[in-house]
Amino acid sequence: MSILEMLWSALRGITSNKLRSILTLLGVMIGVASVILLLAVGNGSSQEVRDAISNLGTNTLTVRASSGGGGGGQEAATSTSEKSITVDVATQLDAAELGHVDAVVPQVTTSLTVATTDASEDSVSIIGTTEGYFDVGTSSVASGEAFTAADVTTAAKVVVIGQTLATTLFPQSSALGETINVDGSPYTVVGILATQSSTGISDTNSVVIAPISRVQRSFTGFGAVSTLTVEATDSDSVDAASAEIEIMLNQLLGQTEDDESYTITNQSSLLETQQASADSFTVLLGAVAAISLLVGGIGVTNVMLVTVTERTREIGIRKALGATRGAILGQFLAEAATLTLLGGLLGVVAALIGSNFEINGTQPVVLDYSIPLALGVSVAIGVFFGVYPAGRAAAMRPIQALRAI
Numbered sequence: 001m002s003i004l005e006m007l008w009s010a011l012r013g014i015t016s017n018k019l020r021s022i023l024t025l026l027g028v029m030i031g032v033a034s035v036i037l038l039l040a041v042g043n044g045s046s047q048e049v050r051d052a053i054s055n056l057g058t059n060t061l062t063v064r065a066s067s068g069g070g071g072g073g074q075e076a077a078t079s080t081s082e083k084s085i086t087v088d089v090a091t092q093l094d095a096a097e098l099g100h101v102d103a104v105v106p107q108v109t110t111s112l113t114v115a116t117t118d119a120s121e122d123s124v125s126i127i128g129t130t131e132g133y134f135d136v137g138t139s140s141v142a143s144g145e146a147f148t149a150a151d152v153t154t155a156a157k158v159v160v161i162g163q164t165l166a167t168t169l170f171p172q173s174s175a176l177g178e179t180i181n182v183d184g185s186p187y188t189v190v191g192i193l194a195t196q197s198s199t200g201i202s203d204t205n206s207v208v209i210a211p212i213s214r215v216q217r218s219f220t221g222f223g224a225v226s227t228l229t230v231e232a233t234d235s236d237s238v239d240a241a242s243a244e245i246e247i248m249l250n251q252l253l254g255q256t257e258d259d260e261s262y263t264i265t266n267q268s269s270l271l272e273t274q275q276a277s278a279d280s281f282t283v284l285l286g287a288v289a290a291i292s293l294l295v296g297g298i299g300v301t302n303v304m305l306v307t308v309t310e311r312t313r314e315i316g317i318r319k320a321l322g323a324t325r326g327a328i329l330g331q332f333l334a335e336a337a338t339l340t341l342l343g344g345l346l347g348v349v350a351a352l353i354g355s356n357f358e359i360n361g362t363q364p365v366v367l368d369y370s371i372p373l374a375l376g377v378s379v380a381i382g383v384f385f386g387v388y389p390a391g392r393a394a395a396m397r398p399i400q401a402l403r404a405i
Contacts, residue, residue: 017307024296024303025343028382031293032347032374033354038289040355040364042282047365059235060136061242061266063228063249084224085262087212089252093228096248100233100241105132106225108215112183114208116169124165125207126182128215134160136231139209144176144191147211155213160191164205182208185218238266290377296343297381304336304386329391336386337379344378 015021065085090106108128114121133139134146147158159180166175166189175189187210196204216222232241242264246257255261348371355364 020303020306021339024299024339025346027296027299028293028340028343028378029296029347029350031289031296032344032378033350034289034292034347035286035374035377036348036351036366036370037354037359037364038285039282039370040351040366041359041362042285043367044362044365046279046282048362059232059238061230061232061238061245061264063230063245063262063264064226065224065262085228085249085253086224087216087222089249090225090228092252093230093245093248098241098244098248100237100244102231102233103132103136104245105130105136105229105231106212107133107227107229108212108220109226110215110219112219114165114169115181116178119169119171121165121168121206126215126219127207127209128212128220129209130212133209133229136229139196140194141191142194143174144189146191152211152213155217156211157185157187157214158190158210159187160193160209161189162193162203162205162207163195164203165207166192168206180208182210183219242266293374293377293381296378297340297385300336300340300382301385301388303339304332305388307332307335333383333386336382338382340378340382341375344375347378348375 063085085106087106090104093101094104106129110126111123112126114124127133130152131147131149134141141160142163144160146160147156150156151158159182161169161175161180169175169180170178175192178189179186180189181187187208193205193207193209212225230241230245232238246264249262250256253261351371351374352366355366358364
């Protein structure tokens with residue numbers, strides 16, 4: 001029996017009971033579509049987080065004061081202040097001309113109410129920083145201009161605000177040149193930021209950025225800064241820049257490597273950590289989806305067993321006419337494989353259509369290998385689960401098969 005004859009016989013067998021075949025195809029289709037789509041969702045989610053981290057800049061470092069150490073009375077407060085990272089420390093770091101460091105930018109942050117005569121927004125993130133913030137970070141001014149070094153020196157009441165906040169406070173007109181009240185104090189809007197992608201933690205487009213001297217004078221006080229953003233000379237120099245900053249900071253703060261008054265992180269390490277988590281998440285989603293594909297394979301076994309029972313007389317006649325055990329085995333394996341292949345192809349089509357829509361807020365990104373993988377697994381499952389029914393058919397003796405009906 002040639003391969004073409006075997007395939008033709010398989011198609012005839014599949015179409016002999018259309019409803020049963022359709023239901024089996026549906027089970028395999030759902031399994032294949034689930035595998036491809038869930039892997040795509042995991043990949044899409046990973047891509048969104050990866051893009052958000054990359055937008056922060058892969059050649060930057062962030063220095064933050066370590067949590068803990070608070071409380072303990074006056075002596076503890078004095079000890080903490082002696083090792084605080086302040087604007088003066090940032091200035092000395094920037095002036096040190098370290099070999100792998102281009103710039104050091106201090107930041108202080110707080111959350112306050114921002115309002116105009118017509119609108120108000122609570123808990124807006126207020127960032128106090130220097131003019132270098134717009135060069136080191138990924139925040140760029142889309143309209144207007146950033147504040148200057150002179151504004152920082154004079155503690156000018158000028159701000160650059162995010163797109164979302166600008167639209168909220170001034171829905172009918174441009175915010176440029178207008179006055180906003182930050183916790184009751186008037187500030188002039190000199191610039192509006194370009195739209196940024198959100199990290200999912202907070203709206204990066206609803207911020208107020210002002211000279212650090214003004215924010216400290218009006219809101220936070222002249223103590224420790226929240227963070228230092230350090231720009232390395234390039235992405236390959238991040239580790240070297242981190243080592244230089246650590247040595248210099250220890251000298252300026254009068255501490256040893258064993259002290260833990262600050263931590264240094266970089267976006268590259270965040271990307272590596274995120275990638276590892278995303279890979280685990282994607283594998284988990286794929287494993288969950290594979291269960292439905294397995295269920296579809298069990299359905300194939302059930303259908304093929306019923307088919308063998310219904311076609312017992314046909315098997316007996318074919319064996320009586322000289323059909324070999326291998327020919328009978330191949331025929332029923334071909335039916336199982338064809339059934340799962342057709343279901344797999346329909347599942348691929350369904351998955352590609354579904355990937356055009358957001359799922360739970362995530363845009364699926366189909367992995368290149370997921371389509372051949374899902375198809376290959378579906379056919380393999382068809383062959384695997386078809387072995388027993390096919391073997392049962394091939395093992396029948398002609399006389400017994402002819403007497404069955």
